[in-house]
Amino acid sequence: MNEDGRGPSAEPLLALIGEHRDSIRAALGDTQYALLLARLGELAEAPPEETMAVRRGIRGVELALRPLPFTHPLRSALDRVRLVAAPPGPETVSEALRLVNLFTHPEPEPEPAPGPELDPDPAPAPGPLPRAASESVFARGQAPDPLLGEPALSAAEVRARCGGAPPPELIRLLDPPNGDRYPEFQFPRGSGTPHEVVLTVNRLLLADVDPRGAASWWLGSNTWLGGSPASLLGRLPDQELVGAAVALVEGE
Template sequence: MGLSHALAALAEHWDDVRARLSPAEFDEVRALVEAFSREGDRVASEELAEDIADLLRARLPRDHPFPAALRAREERLAPDPAQRAAELGRWFGLTGPLRVRLGGPPEPTADEVEREAEARLLDVPALDADELRAHGLDPGDPDLIRLDRADGPARWPAFQFTPDGGAPDVVREVNRILAASDDPFGAADWWLGGNGRLGDAPARLIGTLPDADLIAAARAETGGA
């Protein structure tokens, strides 16, 4: 579904959409758009975009530009970190025209969105290098997500480890699939963000979902078989 195309169409045809809806319906759309424009998480913002799409699909004629745009093909995020960063910038750039329609403040820049996302990931429970060594783990292990920070020591998100300090094989395998050594923040975001295929954040499913399901979801994310 072409969510990004549809959101661009919504901004372009804002007045026409408003004219076709009742005041209560348009207030509902506006509230969803306001929430979308403030959301800094890709998965959560996609869920809001889908809510907007569901509401307007039922109320606009099929040949209207918004539902027509929804039928366009939505590109998956590229596995390459540089391409993915550019695509994320374009996705969050959709808030700009919508914010203008809402009369809100200027949208955050792509760099601001990226910094906010990294700060959120750095705040999750994590181990430091000494704690890894105490459990017999190597801080230099490329199969573990290491998040470097400018104002302190590196952190290893705690979801990667069992209560006794081990790192399950499925975590290592998925981290290799996600190229965590090259894109640790992207890998951490995948583990900790909502996943429509799995129905929850993958990190919460370690040990409760078959390892093969987590591996398949990671491969689907990167375009692998």
């Protein structure tokens, strides 16, 4: 706990991401790693004074790290983060921006001392990556967005399934070139209204304010459940899925 009785903040977790970036890359698959980079970019561009925007950014990073094995050094820090109890400060955004710069412009390997035939005045090393460039890599679409590559229904298809306006608990992903996308796992295959357990879990995950974070939880690997929650719909009791979401929200 902090001195004011609130849970620990996210800054130590972000610092560990930088410290262990090589082992993180080795532990995550390509799609999982791309998702982590995208979430770091989103956190880096969050307005520091907008607490909810920063919270959403932190949650996105946290969920993107969940596929790490339990033996990874980040797991203990990840499990200590309390997004509800610990209001983020401006340091959270600045640390995320530092990580974006680190991932997109790693420090060069030290070069050997110049010999008699080498240029004694090599060109200076490039400076930090500007914020705009950092955002263009992760937040402007250059990094692949695995969530938009998942099977999804259009807004018209969802209205037809729901018989009108869809419930706010449904995950709705913005895709300006193609229109809003609703991940298909939220509905029974072929026809029918949304799974009730999906709506229940989405309420816990605040899908109406953080749809990408909720989608990442459903579609990402979950060691506790033994697979991605979306793939286990109808195969595990609904209460097990709800319990896993409660454990995430409560930080267990």
